[in-house]
Amino acid sequence: MLRFTVRRLLQLVPILLGLSVLLFAWLRALPGGPAQAALGERATPEDIEQYNRLFGLDQPIWIQYLRFLQRAVTLDFGNSTQYGRPVTEVFFERFPGTIELTLAAMVFAIGVGIPLGYVAARRYGSALDSASVVGSLLGVAVPVFFLAYLLRLLFAVELGWLPGSGRQDVRIDATRITNFYVLDGLLTREWDAAWDALLHLVLPALALGTIPLAIIVRITRASVLDVVNEDYVRTANAKGLSAATVRRRHVVRNALLPVSTTIGLQTGLLLSGAVLTETVFAFGGVGLALRDAITYRDFAILQGFILLLAVVYVLVNLLVDISYGVLDPRVRVR
Amino acid sequence: MTALGDVRRRRIDELAARAGQVPEGEGGVSLTRSAVRRLRRDPVAIAGAVIVVVFLLVAALAPLLAPRDPVTQYLLSEIRPGSIPGPREGFPLGVDNLGRDLLSRLVYGSRQSLLIGFVSTVLGVVVGMALGVLAGGLGGWVDTVVMRFVDILLSIPGLLMAITVSVLLGQNQYALMIAIAVVQVPVFARLLRGSMLAQRGSDYALAARALGVRRGRIVFGHVLPNSLSPVIVQATLSLATAIIEAAALSFLGLGDPDISRPEWGAMLASAQDFLSIRPALAIWPAVCIIVVALGFTLLGERLREALDPKFRR
Numbered sequence: 001m002l003r004f005t006v007r008r009l010l011q012l013v014p015i016l017l018g019l020s021v022l023l024f025a026w027l028r029a030l031p032g033g034p035a036q037a038a039l040g041e042r043a044t045p046e047d048i049e050q051y052n053r054l055f056g057l058d059q060p061i062w063i064q065y066l067r068f069l070q071r072a073v074t075l076d077f078g079n080s081t082q083y084g085r086p087v088t089e090v091f092f093e094r095f096p097g098t099i100e101l102t103l104a105a106m107v108f109a110i111g112v113g114i115p116l117g118y119v120a121a122r123r124y125g126s127a128l129d130s131a132s133v134v135g136s137l138l139g140v141a142v143p144v145f146f147l148a149y150l151l152r153l154l155f156a157v158e159l160g161w162l163p164g165s166g167r168q169d170v171r172i173d174a175t176r177i178t179n180f181y182v183l184d185g186l187l188t189r190e191w192d193a194a195w196d197a198l199l200h201l202v203l204p205a206l207a208l209g210t211i212p213l214a215i216i217v218r219i220t221r222a223s224v225l226d227v228v229n230e231d232y233v234r235t236a237n238a239k240g241l242s243a244a245t246v247r248r249r250h251v252v253r254n255a256l257l258p259v260s261t262t263i264g265l266q267t268g269l270l271l272s273g274a275v276l277t278e279t280v281f282a283f284g285g286v287g288l289a290l291r292d293a294i295t296y297r298d299f300a301i302l303q304g305f306i307l308l309l310a311v312v313y314v315l316v317n318l319l320v321d322i323s324y325g326v327l328d329p330r331v332r333v334r
Numbered sequence: 335m336t337a338l339g340d341v342r343r344r345r346i347d348e349l350a351a352r353a354g355q356v357p358e359g360e361g362g363v364s365l366t367r368s369a370v371r372r373l374r375r376d377p378v379a380i381a382g383a384v385i386v387v388v389f390l391l392v393a394a395l396a397p398l399l400a401p402r403d404p405v406t407q408y409l410l411s412e413i414r415p416g417s418i419p420g421p422r423e424g425f426p427l428g429v430d431n432l433g434r435d436l437l438s439r440l441v442y443g444s445r446q447s448l449l450i451g452f453v454s455t456v457l458g459v460v461v462g463m464a465l466g467v468l469a470g471g472l473g474g475w476v477d478t479v480v481m482r483f484v485d486i487l488l489s490i491p492g493l494l495m496a497i498t499v500s501v502l503l504g505q506n507q508y509a510l511m512i513a514i515a516v517v518q519v520p521v522f523a524r525l526l527r528g529s530m531l532a533q534r535g536s537d538y539a540l541a542a543r544a545l546g547v548r549r550g551r552i553v554f555g556h557v558l559p560n561s562l563s564p565v566i567v568q569a570t571l572s573l574a575t576a577i578i579e580a581a582a583l584s585f586l587g588l589g590d591p592d593i594s595r596p597e598w599g600a601m602l603a604s605a606q607d608f609l610s611i612r613p614a615l616a617i618w619p620a621v622c623i624i625v626v627a628l629g630f631t632l633l634g635e636r637l638r639e640a641l642d643p644k645f646r647r
Binding site for chain 2: 023026031144272279297309317
């Protein structure tokens with residue numbers, strides 16, 4: 001298992017190198033190059049020349065790349081033009097918010113999706129089954145940001161049941177330790193702050209969780225349908241095992257294998273791309289920062305965040321592969 | 335062998351491999367013909383096809399169907415902050431915040447939305463297929479190099495990739511199409527390569543080689559045509575995602591700024607500001623996007639089952 005993991009980790013190296021080349025080239029390929037990107041459209045040629053000299057942009061391109069790589073390895077992506085602070089600092093301040101949101105969304109998607117998919121499969125052809133199939137098709141077809149707006153309009157603006165923007169009420173003067181607002185509230189025993197942060201998660205999590213929910217329902221249903229027709233389930237039934245035992249030990253256990261990988265893949269996607277949902281709910285995670293970076297053409301943020309998020313995505317995918325090896329012994333052999 | 339996203343890639347490869355299997359008990363009937371036969375009896379597939387055809391017709395006949403010009407402004411005297419005129423005589427769905435007829439914009443919008451969907455998918459398929467043929471047809475070090483590149487592309491989440499390309503190319507309709515296409519390229523490349531590898535080991539490919547047919551001819555004349563079915567399925571499904579993705583990019587301010595071409599995604603994005611005044615402005619384009627995406631998805635899913643030997647009975 002250890003060798004399997006180490007080999008997988010080593011295989012990441014070329015991927016990450018390739019990624020860094022792509023994003024390095026991306027910033028250089030922008031109209032006007034990095035100097036214009038940093039100084040803005042009204043920079044004079046003298047300004048640009050001075051900037052280029054200052055940051056070594058007059059050096060040969062491969063030296064520039066090596067320097068970029070050297071800094072990237074130490075997580076140094078320069079300063080954000082919007083905030084005037086290091087990109088990495090902004091990232092680590094924002095990322096806990098996105099993690100919180102992703103966890104909340106996945107709890108919703110898994111908590112509803114697996115039972116629903118299971119029941120739909122066991123009552124194959126029933127009204128509930130048809131409804132879950134239609135629902136899971138619709139869930140993927142609805143633009144996320146539209147759904148987010150509808151939820152916000154209904155539950156936050158019209159009914160006023162839940163907060164519809166931000167991560168916490170600004171009037172709450174909460175102590176920050178980890179930047180996970182809910183966790184911070186619990187650690188500092190500021191219960192109302194934790195509760196408020198939790199309420200702020202509900203609507204964004206519902207919006208963000210819809211697509212994973214639709215996919216999890218579909219995969220669970222298909223996978224349970226596959227498994228109940230397997231010979232070993234028939235054998236288990238024929239042996240006279242109780243229905244509950246067959247369900248737990250034979251059906252659910254085997255059916256959840258593909259579901260667990262789906263969950264992993266979706267978690268990776270949500271962590272890296274809650275841009276739309278965070279924008280609608282003004283939820284201060286990495287997604288909102290990315291949207292602002294697009295609006296204000298903050299290329300340092302764009303480059304650094306995209307690279308960091310791609311690394312997160314790749315690492316989550318790696319974890320999925322490894323867990324797949326743990327869950328399904330057949331994979332390890334290859 | 336491979337380094338990351340193994341599960342995701344394995345899934346693509348499985349699809350590819352399955353299409354290469356020879357169906358049992360269906361000797362003499364071509365894969366395509368038996369698929370068409372089954373699709374014609376499948377109500378879900380027909381529903382999907384009807385949706386797609388209806389919207390294609392609307393797009394083609396837009397000038398005849400739209401009651402008004404989609405960019406001319408009407409009823410301007412009645413538009414005030416907090417009030418946008420609703421449906422009335424001559425304006426079946428009302429007008430938008432700038433006084434343009436909503437129904438006409440939806441009708442004309444189908445052109446641009448479907449065009450973005452089709453062009454970006456075709457672009458993604460063509461480039462992806464070129465890479466796939468290169469890798470699957472030549473094998474060896476070409477295969478390794480191409481697939482490593484594809485792996486790198488797969489390691490960037492779709493929306494982030496589209497944003498990156500879009501920021502680089504600027505805001506116009508071609509940039510939008512390319513940004514969406516780039517996300518599709520690695521998927522098609524991998525799918526076609528896997529499918530071709532599965533076909534290369536087949537008896538007919540061996541027979542052709544034994545007869546002394548040149549490699550190029552085997553690849554393009556035998557292996558490629560037989561490897562296409564998973565690509566066709568994926569392309570149908572990609573049309574749905576492409577249209578939704580275009581809406582997402584418009585929402586982020588990375589859409590096509592040309593106001594002479596109404597597009598559902600852009601309409602939906604700009605209607606968000608008036609959601610509490612006139613929700614219909616957002617709901618109609620959203621419904622169009624959802625229905626079209628559903629149409630392509632239904633068709634694609636059923637096509638997959640029809641072409642997949644595993645589902646044959």
